[in-house]
Amino acid sequence: xxxxxxxxxxxxxxxxxxxxxxxxxxxxxxxxxxxxxxxxxxxxxxxxxxxxxxxxxxxxxxxxxxxxxxxxxxxxxxxxxxxxxxxxxxxxxxxxxxxxxxxxxxxxxxxxxxxxxxxxxxxxxxxxxxxxxxxxxxxxxxxxxxxxxxxxxxxxxxxxxxxxxxxxxxxxxxxxxxxxxxxxxxxxxxxxxxxxxxxxxxxxxxxxxxxxxxxxxxxxxxxxxxxxxxxxxxxxxxxxxxxxxxxxxxxxxxxxxxxxxxxxxxxxxxxxxxxxxxxxxxxxxxxxxxxxxxxxxxxxxxxxxxxxxxxxx
Amino acid sequence: xxxxxxxxxxxxxxxxxxxxxxxxxxxxxxxxxxxxxxxxxxxxxxxxxxxxxxxxxxxxxxxxxxxxxxxxxxxxxxxxxxxxxxxxxxxxxxxxxxxxxxxxxxxxxxxxxxxxxxxxxxxxxxxxxxxxxxxxxxxxxxxxxxxxxxxxxxxxxxxxxxxxxxxxxxxxxxxxxxxxxxxxxxxxxxxxxxxxxxxxxxxxxxxxxxxxxxxxxxxxxxxxxxxxxxxxxxxxxxxxxxxxxxxxxxxxxxxxxxxxxxxxxxxxxxxxxxxxxxxxxxxxxxxxxxxxxxxxxxxxxxxxxxxxxxxxxxxxxxxxxxxxxxxxxxxxxxxxxxxxxxxxxxxxxxxxxxxxxxxxxxxxxxxxxxxxxxxxxxxxxxxxxxxxxxxxxxxxxxxxxxxxxxxxxxxxxxxxxxxxxxxxxxxxxxxxxxxxxxxxxxxxxxxxxxxxxxxxxxxxxxxxxxxxxxxxxxxxxxxxxxxxxxxxxxxxxxxxxxxxxxxxxxxxxxx
Numbered sequence: 001x002x003x004x005x006x007x008x009x010x011x012x013x014x015x016x017x018x019x020x021x022x023x024x025x026x027x028x029x030x031x032x033x034x035x036x037x038x039x040x041x042x043x044x045x046x047x048x049x050x051x052x053x054x055x056x057x058x059x060x061x062x063x064x065x066x067x068x069x070x071x072x073x074x075x076x077x078x079x080x081x082x083x084x085x086x087x088x089x090x091x092x093x094x095x096x097x098x099x100x101x102x103x104x105x106x107x108x109x110x111x112x113x114x115x116x117x118x119x120x121x122x123x124x125x126x127x128x129x130x131x132x133x134x135x136x137x138x139x140x141x142x143x144x145x146x147x148x149x150x151x152x153x154x155x156x157x158x159x160x161x162x163x164x165x166x167x168x169x170x171x172x173x174x175x176x177x178x179x180x181x182x183x184x185x186x187x188x189x190x191x192x193x194x195x196x197x198x199x200x201x202x203x204x205x206x207x208x209x210x211x212x213x214x215x216x217x218x219x220x221x222x223x224x225x226x227x228x229x230x231x232x233x234x235x236x237x238x239x240x241x242x243x244x245x246x247x248x249x250x251x252x253x254x255x256x257x258x259x260x261x262x263x264x265x266x267x268x269x270x271x272x273x274x275x276x277x278x279x280x281x282x283x284x285x286x287x288x289x290x291x292x293x294x295x296x297x298x299x300x301x302x303x304x305x306x307x308x309x310x311x312x313x
Numbered sequence: 314x315x316x317x318x319x320x321x322x323x324x325x326x327x328x329x330x331x332x333x334x335x336x337x338x339x340x341x342x343x344x345x346x347x348x349x350x351x352x353x354x355x356x357x358x359x360x361x362x363x364x365x366x367x368x369x370x371x372x373x374x375x376x377x378x379x380x381x382x383x384x385x386x387x388x389x390x391x392x393x394x395x396x397x398x399x400x401x402x403x404x405x406x407x408x409x410x411x412x413x414x415x416x417x418x419x420x421x422x423x424x425x426x427x428x429x430x431x432x433x434x435x436x437x438x439x440x441x442x443x444x445x446x447x448x449x450x451x452x453x454x455x456x457x458x459x460x461x462x463x464x465x466x467x468x469x470x471x472x473x474x475x476x477x478x479x480x481x482x483x484x485x486x487x488x489x490x491x492x493x494x495x496x497x498x499x500x501x502x503x504x505x506x507x508x509x510x511x512x513x514x515x516x517x518x519x520x521x522x523x524x525x526x527x528x529x530x531x532x533x534x535x536x537x538x539x540x541x542x543x544x545x546x547x548x549x550x551x552x553x554x555x556x557x558x559x560x561x562x563x564x565x566x567x568x569x570x571x572x573x574x575x576x577x578x579x580x581x582x583x584x585x586x587x588x589x590x591x592x593x594x595x596x597x598x599x600x601x602x603x604x605x606x607x608x609x610x611x612x613x614x615x616x617x618x619x620x621x622x623x624x625x626x627x628x629x630x631x632x633x634x635x636x637x638x639x640x641x642x643x644x645x646x647x648x649x650x651x652x653x654x655x656x657x658x659x660x661x662x663x664x665x666x667x668x669x670x671x672x673x674x675x676x677x678x679x680x681x682x683x684x685x686x687x688x689x690x691x692x693x694x695x696x697x698x699x700x701x702x703x704x705x706x707x708x709x710x711x712x713x714x715x716x717x718x719x720x721x722x723x724x725x726x727x728x729x730x731x732x733x734x735x736x737x738x739x740x741x742x743x744x745x746x747x748x749x750x751x752x753x754x755x756x757x758x759x760x761x762x763x764x765x766x767x768x769x770x771x772x773x774x775x776x777x778x779x780x781x782x783x784x785x786x787x788x789x790x791x792x793x794x795x796x797x798x799x800x801x802x803x804x805x806x807x808x809x810x811x812x813x814x815x816x817x818x819x820x821x822x823x824x
Contacts, residue, residue: 032712036719038353039436040361040475044746045719047436082353083507084490149549157557164554165545169345170504170512262545264508272351272508272546277712
């Protein structure tokens, strides 16, 4: 297992180096100038050139890359051009809403998808199965910004249960801040539940027809025990995979939802950084998201080893 | 029509409440103001962005500002300056007893240091520095500005709230970027959480001017305890926030949301007219370096259809060839004949033939950051093609546009907009170095005469000459006047519709 983990870690390092390089290059070749955005519409060309020089944007690209890469190795992601604070600090300030949004959305997705997927497979072909499959397809097809606006319209505008946007004002308590996450979490959770439902159903269908399930039944075991203790446990590997990938997707997929609900999370930070061409923030945020993605995959791989001893890398 | 009537009524009510009854109100309350995003900086010297000016005008103050009729009025200056006979020396008396948010008292040394910083880092300051010979503190409460040549826009430039000549403590004037957000304004910065809120609280030691509020000038009343600017970049979310009544004030809403907002918990506020959309011509390079081509474009465009496509209803725009609408002193109809509401395709075709147009694509640089820019461009494309142009639409996002417009090789027309600026000299095309690079002898003659004249009445007459040159040389095409839509809580009083909304006179009344 240790060897497998080591192999995986080496692979992760290579992937992260490629991510750093590709993100740096894409950000630099994208047109747009942070200095022009920062100085406003009436800034002169001389002002823009002067600010570019001060921000170090006029140095040759390879020099900028080496400086940036050296900084990363020291844990320094650079300084936000617009916020004038270290990128790591900017990301840390945005971590709370994104973390809890991801956790809540994943919890909602799993709470909806796992029972629906299992029952759908168990009652294959029934009205419940057909309805669940149809709803899952529908949920997978809905853009998150649209569903978010619909929820906003119903629960914030008409019923007044929530604020339409934001994350609480000065001095907002933890509970108040979490209250602002309810609508975005339900939005993201319901959409994410579609994929998990379909994978759960498919994985359960595979195992429900296996010999050991038939054997368990023939031994007079209760259906609940057969389905949950035997079938579901063995179907867990693909389900864990998709839940893990969903978690990683949620971190990056929260971009649209955070923007719609005005949440000051990592997703909205990425959007605003792209619009302002805040290069260090774009690079740092994408690096963190990619890192989390890689990390989640690593954890899933390790979980495979624990859940199924037959798995070897 | 009912829209217009309602909007007009809303504006009038707001104006009356802003100027009339504010003094009678009690202090207290907190308001949330939804803005279009997070400002790139809280240093209004360092940016010309309107959003920066809207927020920071509550924190910092300038020597002068604009009154309700858009004339310059004193703010930190005690009075209007004494101007020497030759127009070269401005002696500015300062108010005494004005304190900064750090408790120190403003003196002429702070003013000189601040104006030096303004000339060093602000784009408008750098522009002004070219005509300034020196700034000196005559005594503790007097500052003298000496000019190389008469320059009438000086006071307007000292009054504007973006790239602004704010007065800050002398010890902070070396900061670039600014790190100590200390001003003399009625509200001080309490906390800024980027992308979440900017919290301003009442500055208890604020020294307001005496008298009544007068636009951005006059008395600045501090009824509210706090003003919180909350960035809500998504326009649909701003609309929902306005309908739900989450905010006391919601800035810059799409005009097509008027009916929805009118049926919600906040009331629509229309600022009519707000500003102009402009097609800026690249006079330096490419197709539009040929005046005949620019004139053909001027003839081909049909502003009525362009504005209708952009704003949906005549309630939200007006067709007007004059660069300033009739509510401004600068309004004049001189030389506006080439502005045809439905275009003049035949004239355009003739001008194009005369220019020997070779079919090269006319590149229109635009963005969907402001959807109405793009819609106007689409209609313009149809009319230009009808006149014989081959049109290439370069649709990019805003950050790219702001970069590309600085390169004369990349575009022939770019689309932008602006609120009506209180001083015509602040218009982009008035500067030779502004993208478009309009610099001709006729322009210089008209603009220099306009800038050198200090008599307001004569300046109005001279602006007619400037407008005439603009129509003759077509450095830009003003499409029309458009209105701005905001939303305001029914119990928020004392807010006058303004291009850069301010809340120091605002108060919370009964629902």
